[in-house]
Amino acid sequence: xxxxxxxxxxxxxxxxxxxxxxxxxxKLATEAISGGKVHLNKTRVKPSRNIKIGDQLDISRxxxxxxxxxxxxxDKRRPAKEAQLxxxxxxxxxxxxxxxxxxxxxxxxxxxxxDSRPNxxxxxxxxxxxxx
Numbered sequence: 192x193x194x195x196x197x198x199x200x201x202x203x204x205x206x207x208x209x210x211x212x213x214x215x216x217x218k219l220a221t222e223a224i225s226g227g228k229v230h231l232n233k234t235r236v237k238p239s240r241n242i243k244i245g246d247q248l249d250i251s252r253x254x255x256x257x258x259x260x261x262x263x264x265x266d267k268r269r270p271a272k273e274a275q276l277x278x279x280x281x282x283x284x285x286x287x288x289x290x291x292x293x294x295x296x297x298x299x300x301x302x303x304x305x306d307s308r309p310n311x312x313x314x315x316x317x318x319x320x321x322x323x
Contacts, residue, residue, distance in 0.1 A: 225237070256288070
C-alpha cells in the first residue's frame with residue numbers, strides 16, 4: 192500500500208474559501224456565498240457547489256473586490272503561506288484594491304472625528320441641521 196494522499200479533483204466552495212483564508216469560518220463563507228458576494232465563473236452559486244482547478248472566483252469582502260484563479264485545492268485549513276498557494280490574483284485586481292485602499296485612507300483623513308461627545312452648542316447645531 193502506498194502512503195500517497197489522494198489528490199482532490201473538486202472541493203466544496205465554502206470549504207475552499209475557508210481553507211484559502213478568505214473567511215475566518217465556514218459559516219461566514221457560506222453566508223457570503225448565499226448573499227451573492229461570491230461568484231464562480233461569473234455566475235452566482237450555492238455554497239455546496241464544487242470547484243476545480245482553473246475556475247475563476249469574484250469575491251467581495253470588506254468593500255474590496257478580489258478576482259482570483261483557483262490553482263490548487265485543499266479542504267483543510269493550513270498556514271497562510273500554504274493558503275496563498277491555492278489561488279492567483281490578477282494584477283488588475285491587486286491594483287484596483289490598492290487604489291480603493293488609498294481612496295479610503297485619504298477620505299478618512301479628511302473627515303474630522305471628535306474624540307468626545309458634542310457640547311451644548313454643537314448639539315444645537317446638529318438639531319438645527321436635522322430640522323428638530
